[in-house]
Amino acid sequence: xxxxxxxxxxxxxxxxxxxxxxxxxxxxxxxxxxxxxxxxxxxxxxxxxxxxxxxxxxxxxxxxxxxxxxxxxxxxxxxxxxxxxxxxxxxxxxxxxxxxxxxxxxxxxxxxxxxxxxxxxxxxxxxxxxxxxxxxxxxxxxxxxxxxxxxxxxxxxxxxxxxxxxxxxxxxxxxxxxxxxxxxxxxxxxxxxxxxxxxxxxxxxxxxxxxxxxxxxxxxxxxxxxxxxxxxxxxxxxxxxxxxxxxxxxxxxxxxxxxxx
Amino acid sequence: xxxxxxxxxxxxxxxxxxxxxxxxxxxxxxxxxxxxxxxxxxxxxxxxxxxxxxxxxxxxxxxxxxxxxxxxxxxxxxxxxxxxxxxxxxxxxxxxxxxxxxxxxxxxxxxxxxxxxxxxxxxxxxxxxxxxxxxxxxxxxxxxxxxxxxxxxxxxxxxxxxxxxxxxxxxxxxxxxxxxxxxxxxxxxxxxxxxxxxxxxxxxxxxxxxxxxxxxxxxxxxxxxxxxxxxxxxxxxxxxxxxxxxxxxxxxxxxxxxxxxxxxxxxxxxxxxxxxxxxxxxxxxxxxxxxxxxxxxxxxxxxxxxxxxxxxxxxxxxxxxxxxxxxxxxxxxxxxxxxxxxxxxxxxxxxxxxxxxxxxxxxxxxxxxxxxxxxxxxxxxxxxxxxxxxxxxxxxxxxxxxxxxxx
Ligand SMILES: Nc1ncnc2c1ncn2[C@@H]1O[C@H](COP(=O)(O)OP(=O)(O)O)[C@@H](O)[C@H]1O
Ligand SMILES: [Mg+2]
Numbered sequence: 325x326x327x328x329x330x331x332x333x334x335x336x337x338x339x340x341x342x343x344x345x346x347x348x349x350x351x352x353x354x355x356x357x358x359x360x361x362x363x364x365x366x367x368x369x370x371x372x373x374x375x376x377x378x379x380x381x382x383x384x385x386x387x388x389x390x391x392x393x394x395x396x397x398x399x400x401x402x403x404x405x406x407x408x409x410x411x412x413x414x415x416x417x418x419x420x421x422x423x424x425x426x427x428x429x430x431x432x433x434x435x436x437x438x439x440x441x442x443x444x445x446x447x448x449x450x451x452x453x454x455x456x457x458x459x460x461x462x463x464x465x466x467x468x469x470x471x472x473x474x475x476x477x478x479x480x481x482x483x484x485x486x487x488x489x490x491x492x493x494x495x496x497x498x499x500x501x502x503x504x505x506x507x508x509x510x511x512x513x514x515x516x517x518x519x520x521x522x523x524x525x526x527x528x529x530x531x532x533x534x535x536x537x538x539x540x541x542x543x544x545x546x547x548x549x550x551x552x553x554x555x556x557x558x559x560x561x562x563x564x565x566x567x568x569x570x571x572x573x574x575x576x577x578x579x580x581x582x583x584x585x
Numbered sequence: 586x587x588x589x590x591x592x593x594x595x596x597x598x599x600x601x602x603x604x605x606x607x608x609x610x611x612x613x614x615x616x617x618x619x620x621x622x623x624x625x626x627x628x629x630x631x632x633x634x635x636x637x638x639x640x641x642x643x644x645x646x647x648x649x650x651x652x653x654x655x656x657x658x659x660x661x662x663x664x665x666x667x668x669x670x671x672x673x674x675x676x677x678x679x680x681x682x683x684x685x686x687x688x689x690x691x692x693x694x695x696x697x698x699x700x701x702x703x704x705x706x707x708x709x710x711x712x713x714x715x716x717x718x719x720x721x722x723x724x725x726x727x728x729x730x731x732x733x734x735x736x737x738x739x740x741x742x743x744x745x746x747x748x749x750x751x752x753x754x755x756x757x758x759x760x761x762x763x764x765x766x767x768x769x770x771x772x773x774x775x776x777x778x779x780x781x782x783x784x785x786x787x788x789x790x791x792x793x794x795x796x797x798x799x800x801x802x803x804x805x806x807x808x809x810x811x812x813x814x815x816x817x818x819x820x821x822x823x824x825x826x827x828x829x830x831x832x833x834x835x836x837x838x839x840x841x842x843x844x845x846x847x848x849x850x851x852x853x854x855x856x857x858x859x860x861x862x863x864x865x866x867x868x869x870x871x872x873x874x875x876x877x878x879x880x881x882x883x884x885x886x887x888x889x890x891x892x893x894x895x896x897x898x899x900x901x902x903x904x905x906x907x908x909x910x911x912x913x914x915x916x917x918x919x920x921x922x923x924x925x926x927x928x929x930x931x932x933x934x935x936x937x938x939x940x941x942x943x944x945x946x947x948x949x950x951x952x953x954x955x956x957x958x959x960x961x962x963x964x965x966x967x968x969x970x971x972x973x974x975x976x977x978x979x980x981x982x983x984x985x986x987x988x989x990x991x992x
Contacts, residue, residue, distance in 0.1 A: 406947035418942040422964030435947030
């Protein structure tokens with residue numbers, strides 16, 4: 325394995341939540357510009373992977389290592405990981421009434437710029453950017469004035485996540501089922517948002533259950549995550565295979581915690 | 586009995602005007618009353634030392650004071666300085682009358698149990714009576730300013746009678762300089778199908794004493810939307826009473842308090858559901874920093890006949906230091922069986938999921954915490970029906986908030 329050109333490296337990661345082992349030896353290497361799709365049955369640990377990488381409280385790393393751009397990610401606080409270029413689009417974005425979306429976005433972008441040694445944007449400059457980002461994900465500009473995700477529909481929340489991604493310009497984007505619950509039009513908006521951000525420097529982990537998203541966002545690799553580790557990897561054709569076969573072939577070995585679910 | 590109260594009674598005996606009968610009745614009650622101490626339930630957490638020690642005095646000559654002007658908002662102004670009504674609107678819109686005449690409204694909505702309400706009955710020098718005629722829609726908000734100069738004592742009283750189908754906005758505004766003592770009581774009768782939009786802001790803090798109440802009686806299908814914002818001071822006490830007396834009346838009360846230093850703010854909110862089919866929604870949120878203390882008493886009394894009542898009271902508090910204190914006490918008295926009533930009081934922890942979400946976008950823990958705490962208050966400011974007033978008060982709250990430290 326050459327490390328020279330690896331953006332995100334996950335090695336033998338074991339993690340638990342509330343004493344329950346969820347990730348059981350996860351390995352993944354992502355080079356700049358690559359798109360990796362992660363598929364797999366419910367409860368496999370896909371969301372947990374995102375939470376562990378982003379540093380959420382309560383998600384305990386028991387062993388293994390993760391580096392982002394060669395830096396030890398697991399040593400960093402939540403906000404430091406974000407400032408280092410990690411972005412997680414949440415499966416269930418949080419509603420925060422009373423905190424204006426615009427104020428939140430500005431503070432996030434300010435933090436990001438500070439981390440890169442850039443000057444803070446003026447309010448006017450930021451507003452212009454934010455309006456453009458709104459347009460790009462097809463959200464009315466009035467959403468900037470509302471509370472963060474407050475009263476947004478499922479699809480609007482997901483588009484708000486993509487808007488944040490566009491504004492923050494991260495290095496590694498993890499999209500956790502950003503397509504779930506979206507109709508085909510909304511899914512296309514999300515896919516276009518993602519595709520507009522693809523670049524030789526930026527990488528994506530796209531967690532999805534559906535092949536249809538991958539018709540729009542062409543992955544370089546597709547992985548199957550089951551019971552806390554990657555059990556199969558392949559190219560885009562694997563997604564088609566999974567769509568046809570489902571995950572029944574995984575059931576040959578019963579999961580140890582199956583009775584608890 | 587306290588010396589302060591004795592002095593008040595002695596002065597009250599000399600007040601003579603059109604309200605003499607009502608004043609005499611209150612005076613008689615005051616002479617019998619026990620000065621509250623720690624065992625008096627309504628004052629349990631709010632000691633009256635600040636009143637007893639106050640050297641505030643009625644002034645012969647008061648400075649000229651003017652209420653703060655608010656961009657893009659013109660008010661019909663009713664200005665009291667040191668308890669004296671010094672200015673009335675020059676011109677009144679059709680359907681609005683302000684008079685200084687006797688009124689049977691006096692003391693009929695404010696319950697007798699408020700001791701300082703009785704003091705106010707006796708001592709309020711100029712009782713202003715505001716009448717909104719049936720069907721009148723008064724576009725311009727009426728502002729009642731209670732301005733207190735340094736070391737002054739003053740008592741103000743306003744009665745507002747909103748006749749049926751009328752609509753009006755009343756904003757009670759207070760500015761007090763140091764060492765002053767004031768009582769300020771308002772009584773509102775909201776007629777059938779009438780609407781009152783109400784604000785009461787007490788944004789001063791320091792060593793003033795301010796005690797008062799806003800009391801509302803709602804007749805059939807009347808609507809009340811009230812927003813109260815208070816900073817603390819040496820002693821800041823507010824009583825509100827919402828009385829549902831006509832069916833299908835609807836009341837919404839949002840209250841915010843932000844306390845710092847050693848300030849005290851005490852809000853007693855009482856709701857009487859006397860008749861069926863009325864609704865009440867109360868949201869009370871407070872933040873206490875440093876060594877400040879907030880007291881909130883939320884009582885809902887659903888009378889036996891008041892079937893199909895819908896009443897909700899939610900009180901949420903955030904403590905920004907371990908020395909800050911919140912005494913919150915729900916009181917539910919329900920005598921009807923077919924009602925929906927919810928009452929919750931919490932001293933909240935910060936929302937961990939929201940904190941994580943903000944940090945995952947690069948905000949520091951401190952930044953995120955401040956944003957969430959402010960958001961907690963801001964949510965109620967967002968609900969103010971008057972957006973211009975909301976935009977005026979928001980930065981004031983923000984600034985106040987920025988000064989409050991997390992300890
Ligand atoms: N906070 C938690 N407490 C206990 N168990 C959890 C918690 N979060 C997730 N889990 C468990 O971890 C496993 C993986 O969950 P998750 O990562 O959400 O799966 P996926 O996203 O692949 O559907 C599931 O068995 C789930 O029940
Ligand atoms: Mg998931």
